[in-house]
Amino acid sequence: MSRNTMPTDVENWKSEVYGNEIREHLFEFAERGFDSIPDDERDAWFERFKWWGLYHQRNGQEGYFMMRIGTPNGVLKPGQLRVVGEIADEYARGPGTNPIFGDAYADFTTRQSIQLHWIELSDVPAIFEKLEENGLSTQQACGDSWRNIVGNPVAGKDGQEVIDAWPVIRDLNETFKGDDDHANLPRKWKVSVTGSADGSGQGDINDLAFEPAYKDVGGDDGEGGGDGAEGGERIVGFNVRVGGGLARNEPRFARDIDVWVPPERVSDVAGGLSALFRDHGDREDRYNARIKFLVDEWGPEEVRETLQTEYVDFDLETAGRDVREEYTYNAGEGERNDLIGIHDQKDGRNFVGLNVLVGRMGAADVLDLADFAEEYGSGEVRLSQRQNVIVTDVPDGELDDFLAEDLLEHYSPEPSPFMRGSVACTGTEFCSLSIVETKNRQVRFARWLKENAELPDGVEEFHVHLSGCTASCAQPQIADVSLRGMKTRKDGEPVEALDVGLGGGLGEEPGFARWVTQRVPADEVPGAIANLLESFADRREEDESFRAFVARHDDEELDALVDPEETDYEDPMMHNTKRTWYPYAENDGLEDAPPVPADD
Amino acid sequence: MTTRLRVLDDGAWISVDDHREIRVSELWRLDAPGFCSCDLADLVVENFQEVGVDGSRVEARVYGQCIACGGAGITDWLPVGRVRGGEFVELDRSCVRRTRRE
Ligand code: HEM
Ligand code: SF4
Ligand SMILES: [Zn+2]
Numbered sequence: 141m142s143r144n145t146m147p148t149d150v151e152n153w154k155s156e157v158y159g160n161e162i163r164e165h166l167f168e169f170a171e172r173g174f175d176s177i178p179d180d181e182r183d184a185w186f187e188r189f190k191w192w193g194l195y196h197q198r199n200g201q202e203g204y205f206m207m208r209i210g211t212p213n214g215v216l217k218p219g220q221l222r223v224v225g226e227i228a229d230e231y232a233r234g235p236g237t238n239p240i241f242g243d244a245y246a247d248f249t250t251r252q253s254i255q256l257h258w259i260e261l262s263d264v265p266a267i268f269e270k271l272e273e274n275g276l277s278t279q280q281a282c283g284d285s286w287r288n289i290v291g292n293p294v295a296g297k298d299g300q301e302v303i304d305a306w307p308v309i310r311d312l313n314e315t316f317k318g319d320d321d322h323a324n325l326p327r328k329w330k331v332s333v334t335g336s337a338d339g340s341g342q343g344d345i346n347d348l349a350f351e352p353a354y355k356d357v358g359g360d361d362g363e364g365g366g367d368g369a370e371g372g373e374r375i376v377g378f379n380v381r382v383g384g385g386l387a388r389n390e391p392r393f394a395r396d397i398d399v400w401v402p403p404e405r406v407s408d409v410a411g412g413l414s415a416l417f418r419d420h421g422d423r424e425d426r427y428n429a430r431i432k433f434l435v436d437e438w439g440p441e442e443v444r445e446t447l448q449t450e451y452v453d454f455d456l457e458t459a460g461r462d463v464r465e466e467y468t469y470n471a472g473e474g475e476r477n478d479l480i481g482i483h484d485q486k487d488g489r490n491f492v493g494l495n496v497l498v499g500r501m502g503a504a505d506v507l508d509l510a511d512f513a514e515e516y517g518s519g520e521v522r523l524s525q526r527q528n529v530i531v532t533d534v535p536d537g538e539l540d541d542f543l544a545e546d547l548l549e550h551y552s553p554e555p556s557p558f559m560r561g562s563v564a565c566t567g568t569e570f571c572s573l574s575i576v577e578t579k580n581r582q583v584r585f586a587r588w589l590k591e592n593a594e595l596p597d598g599v600e601e602f603h604v605h606l607s608g609c610t611a612s613c614a615q616p617q618i619a620d621v622s623l624r625g626m627k628t629r630k631d632g633e634p635v636e637a638l639d640v641g642l643g644g645g646l647g648e649e650p651g652f653a654r655w656v657t658q659r660v661p662a663d664e665v666p667g668a669i670a671n672l673l674e675s676f677a678d679r680r681e682e683d684e685s686f687r688a689f690v691a692r693h694d695d696e697e698l699d700a701l702v703d704p705e706e707t708d709y710e711d712p713m714m715h716n717t718k719r720t721w722y723p724y725a726e727n728d729g730l731e732d733a734p735p736v737p738a739d740d
Numbered sequence: 741m742t743t744r745l746r747v748l749d750d751g752a753w754i755s756v757d758d759h760r761e762i763r764v765s766e767l768w769r770l771d772a773p774g775f776c777s778c779d780l781a782d783l784v785v786e787n788f789q790e791v792g793v794d795g796s797r798v799e800a801r802v803y804g805q806c807i808a809c810g811g812a813g814i815t816d817w818l819p820v821g822r823v824r825g826g827e828f829v830e831l832d833r834s835c836v837r838r839t840r841r842e
Contacts, residue, residue, distance in 0.1 A: 149746050182758040183746055199753070199760045388787075426750070427789075568765070572752035575765045575786065609764075609786065611750065627767055627784045628807050634767050637807075658810055718765040 193278025218519025234258025339467030471647030499527025643690025776811025
């Protein structure tokens with residue numbers, strides 16, 4: 141009996157051709173047409189194409205690709221958003237039309253990147269040329285290496301900033317994108333660098349996190365970490381955490397390895413840890429490959445010691461004094477759980493965070509927004525990890541006119557909490573792993589909740605994250621209400637369902653949602669949330685947050701409060717949307733799938 | 741001719757000779773007493789762990805959850821299809837699957 145398992149195949153393919161060199165093959169296939177990929181090499185090439193940001197869409201959509209553009213820290217320099225809009229408009233159209241979003245759209249993702257769909261291989265060289273001429277790239281956007289580096293998107297501008305992380309991120313990006321020594325890692329490598337005190341870089345759920353921290357050096361107390369810097373100097377740098385990630389029912393928060401680094405050494409430490417992962421990560425079993433499992437096995441002390449003895453050539457400092465007690469982003473408590481709304485920049489201008497429901501924006505809107513960013517700001521736009529956009533550099537005098545634009549009715553700086561709190565992944569529309577439809581469903585949920593559910597007085601924010609499977613791309617475990625794709629039977633018929641988790645969030649003490657109610661038919665979920673919110677209002681102690689409310693109840697009590705119910709909410713996607721070639725097509729059966737696109 | 745069998749995209753599907761043949765998100769009936777407390781498990785296929793071939797029988801180990809009782813985990817080897825004359829034929833999705841008894 142022979143058993144072929146995935147790890148060896150993928151590792152074998154990577155050892156043959158991987159990294160930068162994939163590009164010339166990709167271009168050759170694009171030139172000669174999709175069918176020029178030899179039949180017995182398709183699996184290998186589709187795996188490799190990921191490194192250049194191309195992910196083959198699910199079955200029924202053969203020959204079409206999702207293209208991910210990595211925008212470090214979510215920064216789009218003046219003009220770049222327009223380029224994205226133009227590319228989406230010209231190339232991101234396929235045989236399926238989305239009933240809510242239409243024909244050509246861009247997705248802003250939970251890791252501050254951009255995804256386009258229905259991309260044809262033959263168009264890739266032209267798209268790359270246009271992206272690269274304008275300083276954008278898809279390099280390493282997917283695949284086993286350094287992914288898009290995330291952080292507080294308003295780095296360098298934020299009034300709350302402790303240290304400007306943008307130069308550090310730029311440097312890491314330049315160093316590790318395209319570096320052959322770090323191009324082939326056992327698995328993806330997700331890095332977060334944050335300089336602001338709000339926690340908006342979400343370091344805790346990344347493989348490697350740099351978070352702002354103070355260190356007193358050169359004084360009596362060389363260990364530092366204190367408030368004062370008697371006789372010495374207090375430097376702002378970063379504490380280091382390793383091994384966070386949400387995927388596969390194995391969520392972990394990054395672990396503190398007791399290291400502080402000054403900004404100029406971030407690259408050495410990041411490179412050291414990436415090399416450590418390269419050499420010691422599990423290449424035999426992809427399910428066990430992420431560094432979170434290595435940290436489980438070794439413990440943070442051994443990670444630190446190995447880093448010190450084998451991967452850096454200077455003495456590591458111990459951790460400095462962090463500012464985690466000030467973290468609010470996605471914390472479910474206090475102000476500034478997101479970056480929506482009008483905020484002060486250091487330079488007196490403003491950044492305006494606009495809500496993009498489930499992160500998806502039609503190409504025409506993308507182009508309009510690019511215009512407005514130029515007209516009212518500097519042309520720059522930034523992307524947050526809550527799938528929203530931020531227009532920066534708007535002077536006080538331009539604010540009123542900007543806010544009066546019609547476009548901002550759809551992408552509001554003051555949205556309903558239910559629109560504002562919604563995050564959803566790709567789901568069955570395009571994704572192979574998905575169990576249920578996600579983005580359109582979450583839009584319908586948010587609209588229904590806005591009309592039919594109420595938050596208790598003083599609760600301004602409420603986060604609902606929907607992921608189509610356990611890969612957790614929508615970061616469900618760190619929301620007030622976590623929804624995750626499942627199936628159940630209703631009147632004997634299989635229907636799409638969601639598991640419901642409650643009370644997750646980041647902040648000083650992050651916590652994962654507890655999965656209290658399983659397999660709620662999708663059409664009963666809005667009713668369940670409305671009922672839950674009623675119970676919350678009734679039983680809330682003073683001005684208790686939802687997260688605190690959840691924390692003081694056990695799973696059984698919470699399960700009882702969820703109370704699924706059919707309402708006037710209607711869900712058109714209850715059937716097995718994965719058995720379609722496109723969930724919203726009129727003739728949606730797999731037998732009606734479009735042919736592989738002809739080469740033009 | 742040997743058959744190339746692979747689990748790809750983090751367990752999203754099984755590839756047979758570089759064609760995507762079997763995907764997650766289906767419901768399978770399982771006669772697998774060890775898997776959960778039900779006589780017949782009603783399994784949501786969430787993830788393929790491994791694929792292999794025994795003679796002409798293609799088998800996989802699956803991560804999933806029984807929607808009748810909530811039991812979750814990795815199954816033993818389950819049949820997913822056959823290779824006949826070099827062609828892969830998927831098992832009827834509504835059939836009851838039994839783990840191989842050695
Ligand atoms: C074609 C669509 C997509 C596919 C096939 C896909 C695939 C995957 C897979 C396989 C994982 C799990 C990897 C692991 O084991 O760690 C994953 C995780 C993740 N992906 Fe995606 N993804 C897709 C779309 C997206 C989108 C749209 C986003 C952002 C909005 C995203 C961001 C993430 C994030 C944040 C995680 C969580 C991983 C972690 O923190 O551990 N992906 N994706
Ligand atoms: S969470 Fe699952 S369904 Fe959603 S995009 Fe990620 S892999 Fe696909
Ligand atoms: Zn069962």
